[in-house]
Amino acid sequence: MITGVVTNIQYFTMFDGPGVRTTVFLKGCRLNCRWCHNPEGVRHYPEVFHLWSKCNDCGQCDDICPTGALQVVECLEQDVTGAAPGSISVKIRDKMVRKIRIDKGLCLGCRQCVEVCIQAAFVISGEIMTVAEVIEKVAQERLMYENSDGGGLTLSGGEPTAQPEFCLALLKAAKEKGINTALDTCGYVRWDILNEMLNYTDVVLFDLKNMDHKVHKEFTGVSNDLIRENARRIIARGGVEMRVRVPVIPEINDSAENMQKTAQFISALGLIEVDILPFHPWAGQSYRLLGLDYPFTVGEWYPVEKQEAIEEIFRANGLKPNRLGG
Incomplete structure (x- = not known):
């Protein structure tokens, strides 16, 4: 019986692939991004x-x-x-x-602290679940998927490929039930593992965080070489829709130079659209609630004029930018 660690199952999500979806967040990530919006999902265990x-x-x-x-x-x-x-x-x-x-x-x-606290101030992040348990919850929303123009299951995280056996089994089980599947990934995974997952994936939501090798390693902990190569491999492989998503993080990847290089890379892949996720103030709420230090100023939305300037860079490179959540 294949099991994995799930941090959350979120229903009626609108920005995690086509249509209305159920997003399953798997725990664990190979990156350590300083701006991570799901800090509870970084470690690989409850x-x-x-x-x-x-x-x-x-x-x-x-x-x-x-x-x-x-x-x-x-x-x-x-x-x-x-x-x-x-x-x-x-x-x-x-x-x-x-x-x-x-x-x-x-x-x-x-869990002694969890059991003694009458205020429920201690919580466990990460539940061990079987593939069947997860798919049962996902399948309950089948009618919603059918009525929402391609809705279905999205695997996110953390980084879903960090639990490769569980992730693959979930994708397989969903396809067996005729459910559309999306994989939200940072791309930092061995190609043989990713390639097998793509056999059961309809849409790949592929994050590009920074095109500069040195800056990428400084702020995420890993090089972007494998990520860039996997993006090219997915396109060359075919058989799956790929959407690149670019988080906009102030003073880390939002320079005109980096956005120009990002746009050129995406354009060279032959893609037409790009999803842009602007920095928002509520990212820090998870850190505050979990007693973690947040590395950015609390309460600042990414300025609209800067966002529009970035979008213009993508348009100038023949791309259509879609702003998500901003």
């Missing part, structure tokens, strides 16, 4: 997080951890109010909060 917003500081967990992994700290937090899409005018309020940080190196995952 783990405990502390939701400080639910904590009432009752002290029930103070002595419960057998390894001393729970550490109480006080830190300055930025509370954001009044933000609106397309606006960079927000109210930011500084406040001191008491947080419990979990030393992942000491945490055994014994």
Whole structure:
């Protein structure tokens, strides 16, 4: 029986492939992007997080951890109010909060803190599920897929190919039930593994984060050589629709030079459209809720005028930019 670790199953998603879809987030990633919007999905195993917003500081967990992994700290937090899409005018309020940080190196995952907390402030990110359990949930929405112009299952993460056996089995099972499949990937995976997955994939959502080798490694932890090569291989292979998605991250990949190189690379692949995902302020909420440090300023939407300038670069290279979520 094949099992995997799932962080979330999200229904009625609109930006994870054609039509209305069910997106299954698999846990684990080979990259370590500083701006990751799903920090709970990076590690490859179920783990405990502390939701400080639910904590009432009752002290029930103070002595419960057998390894001393729970550490109480006080830190300055930025509370954001009044933000609106397309606006960079927000109210930011500084406040001191008491947080419990979990030393992942000491945490055994014994769940004693989860069981003792009456506020449900400790949660487990990552549920071990079978292929049959996941597909049963996905198949419940079959009527929605059929009525939404190509909807279906999208595997995301984390990085779904980081669980290669589970990912492949899910794609196979979905196709056996006649469900459209999409694979949302960073492309950092051995070609023989990816190539087999593509046999059961209708759409590939392929992320391009930065074209500069040095910058890509600095901010994601890995080179982009394999990623670029896999993008070319997918096109040469054929038999699957490919959509490139470009996250726009301030001061990391949003320079005119990088966007020009990105547009040229996509155009050389023979593609016509590109999906652009502009940076948004709510990316930091997961970090705040999970007691993690967020590396960007809280509460800032990516400026509209800069977004429009980037889109113009893609148009100048013969591409049609589609702005998602911004």
